[in-house]
Amino acid sequence: MIYAVLKTMGLRLWRDKGALVLAFVLPGFIFAIFAAIFSTASGGSLDLRVAFSAVGEDPAVIALADTLRVEATFDILENEKWSGGDLKEQVKLGQADVGLVISPQDGARPQMTIVEDPSRKVAATVVKGQIRQILADNSGASQDIFTTISALPETSNINGPADKSVTYYIGATAILFLMFAAMQGASISIDERRSGISERLMVGPGGALAMLTGKFLFLTLIGVLQAVVIIAVANLFFGVQILPFLGGLVLASIGTAMLASGLALFTAALCATQTQMHTVSTFVVLLFSAVGGSMVPRFMMPGWLQNAGIATPNYWVIEGYYGLLARGQSVFSLWSVWSVIFVSAFVLLGLAAILSHKLMRV
Structure with a gap:
């Protein structure tokens, strides 16, 4: 009986060529x-799109921006006309995974503002980690100055x-x-x-x-x-x-x-x-x-x-x-x-x- 059942089911599958291909090719x-x-996710090499803006003509800002353009592994989306609001819009609409604004700060390393979407917090964390590593490799110091803001409107899903x-x-x-x-x-x-x-x-x-x-x-x-x-x-x-x-x-x-x-x-x-x-x-x-x-x-x-x-x-x-x-x-x-x-x-x-x-x- 067991052999008969096995043979019947095997013949049924063999005769159904479409099901046969699907059963062994699709897995x-x-x-x-x-x-x-x-x-890709576990290896940390995420293909992130980062909307980027360097504010002003401060030498430290320009130097850091140039370093990131050369050494960062994420894709930099840049437009000289973009403001901070434009970057928030890019992230909010999903056209960029993270936003990054580099601005001058008196007597200190340039200020870096991360614009994140709450559904992509991991992306912001990865970008911060890469920037920390770049800073450490170039200056021997790992400290950084980050401010994180949300790209989503304050009125979105109140309470x-x-x-x-x-x-x-x-x-x-x-x-x-x-x-x-x-x-x-x-x-x-x-x-x-x-x-x-x-x-x-x-x-x-x-x-x-x-x-x-x-x-x-x-x-x-x-x-x-x-x-x-x-x-x-x-x-x-x-x-x-x-x-x-x-x-x-x-x-x-x-x-x-x-x-x-x-x-x-x-x-x-x-x-x-x-x-x-x-x-x-x-x-x-x-x-x-x-x-x-x-x-x-x-x-x-x-x-x-x-x-x-x-x-x-x-x-x-x-x-x-x-x-x-x-x-x-x-x-x-x-x-x-x-x-x-x-x-x-x-x-x-x-x-x-x-x-x-x-x-x-x-």
């Missing part, structure tokens, strides 16, 4: 992605959590969990195709698009409710203020649920069996979540992975929630984020309908 690919992320990085994980967790849940719900489409139910449903008005739109709306509704639970937990147990941002949070939650649902239905349309769906959906969610910032903040990744993360739904969802709750951005100032989220959701739904229609006609 190595996932390992390579995680290895690239965590080897909110002591650890402002909590707001980052609302979007990061929401898109991760909603993608997993939507993938599970969308997998029923495969059974419907194989049993002929989808073919009978497509005879009705609207065909594949109408059939998938019904599933899309149901998965979106469930996703919105799941996002509400996450936001409620953030409010009740971590002190994240939500009432001032209620309208934006509703929009973000609907968009996140729609995007997760569209991606799930598109993935289900690509898969021929439940085994393929299980493997592909797990791979897609893990890959997007790792590269997009749900598992590890993107600033801790190699530069090429940071750029790749922009193509993931996680990146845009995190930008939406964090922009509202932490950066103090208005709903209208985040129009580019909403555009990507909602347009992507509808495009994925349309592609899923086209694929389903073609599969039913084969």
Whole structure:
């Protein structure tokens, strides 16, 4: 009996070539992605972007600025027209990981002001460590003069959590969990195709698009409710203020649920069996979540992975929630984020309908 079961399952996997490839190729690919992320983070060689400004013509300021330009391992973003406020804006919007202002100080080493985002405190700590080492190597002294300020507006999440990085994980967790849940719900489409139910449903008005739109709306509704639970937990147990941002949070939650649902239905349309769906959906969610910032903040990744993360739904969802709750951005100032989220959701739904229609006609 045991041999018969083993043989049956082995033959089933062997005959499903798609599942066979996915089962033995994707684990190595996932390992390579995680290895690239965590080897960079643990090795201290983070690809940090530092918005930089040297104030005035003081010789000590100029000398220190020149030294940092030559010896620092982080990427320096510099514009002679930038003021301290411009640097805060760069960090607040995520265009730089850290801001650094070097200004003169009477009778002492130049003053260094670090501009940080609470969700990227590690980045500020790494930059400080590098500067301390550079100072020690060049002058034999390790003392430094740092002042740290936040790039986020004082009005952002008033009386909110002591650890402002909590707001980052609302979007990061929401898109991760909603993608997993939507993938599970969308997998029923495969059974419907194989049993002929989808073919009978497509005879009705609207065909594949109408059939998938019904599933899309149901998965979106469930996703919105799941996002509400996450936001409620953030409010009740971590002190994240939500009432001032209620309208934006509703929009973000609907968009996140729609995007997760569209991606799930598109993935289900690509898969021929439940085994393929299980493997592909797990791979897609893990890959997007790792590269997009749900598992590890993107600033801790190699530069090429940071750029790749922009193509993931996680990146845009995190930008939406964090922009509202932490950066103090208005709903209208985040129009580019909403555009990507909602347009992507509808495009994925349309592609899923086209694929389903073609599969039913084969």
